[in-house]
Amino acid sequence: MRTARRQADWNHVLYGLFAIAILGLSWFGGLFVERWSLSSIKTTAVERTLLYKSTLNNAISRLRYLPMVISRHPVISDLLEKHQGLAEARTYLSSINTASNGAVIYVLDKTGRTIASSNWQQAKSFEGNNYGFRPYFKQALAGREGRLFAIGVTTKRAGYFFSRPIYARQQTKTVLGVVVVKVELEQLQSEWQEGGENVFVTSKDDVIILSSNLDWIYKTTKPLSIKPREKIAASRIFEEQSLDPLDFKGSQQQFQGPVSINRVQYHAFASQPDQNGLTVYYLAELGAAKNAKWLSMILLLTVGFLSLMIFLYLRERTRKLVLDKEAREARRIKRINEQLEAEINTRKHVEKELRNAQKELVLATKMAALGRMSAAIAHEVNQPIAAIRTFAASGKLLLERGNSEDAVLALDDISKMTERLALITGDLKLLARNSNEQHSRVDLRVAIANSMKLFDAEFHSNDVAIRRTISAHPVWVEGSLTRIEQVLINLIRNALDAMSVRTNQHQLIVSLKVENNQAVLRIEDNGIGLSSKVAEYLFDPFFTTKPLGEGTGLGLAISYGIVEEMGGKLRARNLPRGGASFSVRLGLAPEPVEHKILETAR
Numbered sequence: 001m002r003t004a005r006r007q008a009d010w011n012h013v014l015y016g017l018f019a020i021a022i023l024g025l026s027w028f029g030g031l032f033v034e035r036w037s038l039s040s041i042k043t044t045a046v047e048r049t050l051l052y053k054s055t056l057n058n059a060i061s062r063l064r065y066l067p068m069v070i071s072r073h074p075v076i077s078d079l080l081e082k083h084q085g086l087a088e089a090r091t092y093l094s095s096i097n098t099a100s101n102g103a104v105i106y107v108l109d110k111t112g113r114t115i116a117s118s119n120w121q122q123a124k125s126f127e128g129n130n131y132g133f134r135p136y137f138k139q140a141l142a143g144r145e146g147r148l149f150a151i152g153v154t155t156k157r158a159g160y161f162f163s164r165p166i167y168a169r170q171q172t173k174t175v176l177g178v179v180v181v182k183v184e185l186e187q188l189q190s191e192w193q194e195g196g197e198n199v200f201v202t203s204k205d206d207v208i209i210l211s212s213n214l215d216w217i218y219k220t221t222k223p224l225s226i227k228p229r230e231k232i233a234a235s236r237i238f239e240e241q242s243l244d245p246l247d248f249k250g251s252q253q254q255f256q257g258p259v260s261i262n263r264v265q266y267h268a269f270a271s272q273p274d275q276n277g278l279t280v281y282y283l284a285e286l287g288a289a290k291n292a293k294w295l296s297m298i299l300l301l302t303v304g305f306l307s308l309m310i311f312l313y314l315r316e317r318t319r320k321l322v323l324d325k326e327a328r329e330a331r332r333i334k335r336i337n338e339q340l341e342a343e344i345n346t347r348k349h350v351e352k353e354l355r356n357a358q359k360e361l362v363l364a365t366k367m368a369a370l371g372r373m374s375a376a377i378a379h380e381v382n383q384p385i386a387a388i389r390t391f392a393a394s395g396k397l398l399l400e401r402g403n404s405e406d407a408v409l410a411l412d413d414i415s416k417m418t419e420r421l422a423l424i425t426g427d428l429k430l431l432a433r434n435s436n437e438q439h440s441r442v443d444l445r446v447a448i449a450n451s452m453k454l455f456d457a458e459f460h461s462n463d464v465a466i467r468r469t470i471s472a473h474p475v476w477v478e479g480s481l482t483r484i485e486q487v488l489i490n491l492i493r494n495a496l497d498a499m500s501v502r503t504n505q506h507q508l509i510v511s512l513k514v515e516n517n518q519a520v521l522r523i524e525d526n527g528i529g530l531s532s533k534v535a536e537y538l539f540d541p542f543f544t545t546k547p548l549g550e551g552t553g554l555g556l557a558i559s560y561g562i563v564e565e566m567g568g569k570l571r572a573r574n575l576p577r578g579g580a581s582f583s584v585r586l587g588l589a590p591e592p593v594e595h596k597i598l599e600t601a602r
């Protein structure tokens with residue numbers, strides 16, 4: 001019970017650990033997927049940033065060399081030097097503009113006034129406008145290449161301006177005017193917008209000039225300080241735009257890092273500022289990585305807990321199967337027990353009946369034995385009584401006649417008859433085993449010799465061959481010599497009776513030896529042997545096969561009682577060669593100290 005409880009506790013701890021392991025694995029798995037996803041996003045982002053930068057550069061630099069080519073054209077030189085050929089110049093500029101797919105090309109004189117432009121035919125023609133305030137004009141006038149991103153003063157459209165000085169044909173140092181090519185980037189911007197990615201370009205003053213998100217245009221990534229703001233206002237680069245700072249958080253020094261714009265998290269990648277001071281920002285959305293993280297966490301959790309559930313289910317099922325099997329087995333054992341119990345009850349009942357039958361049988365046997373005994377006693381007693389009566393009558397007659405001598409003889413006969421009666425009652429007393437004789441040490445060799453002596457005459461007259469195999473040493477047992485002799489006399493008597501029926505040479509074997517610390521005495525004959533019926537009732541009192549008056553059937557019963565009383569065993573068996581063998585086994589008595597003295601005395 002206690003072990004089962006401890007096991008259950010352990011199981012709970014184990015399941016808890018499993019659950020923690022699943023949670024941990026899911027958490028780390030999610031983090032791993034997020035990192036992996038981020039690294040893949042970053043790799044792509046770096047490539048995208050470079051791509052955007054190169055498309056921007058291409059878009060801007062495409063017409064970068066056009067001003068230099070135009071500045072050297074004779075039509076333009078004539079227009080500035082000789083103030084003639086306006087129509088040719090206009091045609092030239094618009095044809096170049098159309099062919100190069102630029103926004104507008106125009107020529108300024110030394111004061112910054114537009115004297116010819118490719119859009120001369122349009123309502124918002126630049127001709128007559130003065131752009132002397134634009135830095136690109138000043139730069140070109142100073143003999144340098146000018147470049148500027150700005151919102152068009154006339155068109156209000158943003159673009160990139162490239163300018164070159166126009167020199168007098170003979171004097172290469174005299175600047176007559178300036179040629180300007182404007183490239184508009186709106187096409188590029190709409191392409192970026194369509195691309196659906198977050199990308200923007202900042203000028204060197206950190207003003208967003210191009211963006212896939214139109215809300216961010218002309219916002220700054222950090223607040224503008226007064227000086228650059230004044231400079232910008234003077235050159236009217238961003239016209240009326242207020243250049244408010246964008247809600248932008250994140251280090252701008254970093255080439256890449258996390259940023260938040262309008263409270264949306266991105267991972268920003270910024271290109272190195274190009275020669276125009278433009279920086280391309282590519283903003284990677286982290287939602288995908290976060291989604292991948294949560295998705296994989298949920299997936300791992302689901303798979304983990306599902307596995308745990310399946311494991312628990314299978315475990316529970318196996319346990320149930322085992323319990324079912326055990327219950328089936330218990331039921332089977334119970335059934336067997338019940339059957340056994342029923343069988344035992346039946347057996348007990350049968351046994352009881354058997355015992356009753358046995359009791360009845362014993363009673364019947366006893367009654368039969370009692371009948372036999374009564375008959376035997378009546379027969380044995382009647383004879384002497386009848387004889388006594390006859391002797392008494394003849395004694396009386398003899399006394400009446402005065403023949404006192406014969407009367408005395410008759411009285412002697414009466415006395416003999418009473419002796420016989422005493423013998424019978426003595427035998428019956430023996431059967432009752434109420435002998436008070438004292439036990440002493442008996443040498444069985446002496447008992448044998450005494451008993452055999454009584455039959456000497458009979459042996460002789462019946463021509464019985466005697467074979468003695470007697471131990472050379474005394475064989476001491478504890479008991480009564482007369483009673484042992486009585487047993488031996490009974491056995492020898494029976495042997496002689498059994499042999500008398502047969503006509504063969506009568507042979508009696510008497511042996512005495514010590515086996516396993518026991519005295520073993522055997523009386524063997526070659527008589528009629530023991531039939532199975534005789535063997536069954538052999539030791540029963542009053543069982544006899546001898547004619548009435550010859551045997552009382554008490555001899556073996558008394559002998560059996562005597563030997564049992566001495567703690568020994570009396571057994572009978574048939575011999576293979578014919579005849580019966582009776583054995584008496586008695587425990588040895590300790591060797592007496594006066595053994596030798598007794599021996600010498602005898």
Ligand code: ADP
Pocket residue numbers: 490494495498525527528529530534538543544545546550551552553554555556557580
């Ligand atoms: P009894 O000698 O008065 O008949 P026992 O008790 O001594 O009474 O013997 C019982 C019977 O056992 C005998 O009547 C006899 O049939 C049988 N019996 C005893 N000893 C022998 C023997 N040595 N051989 C054959 N039968 C024997």
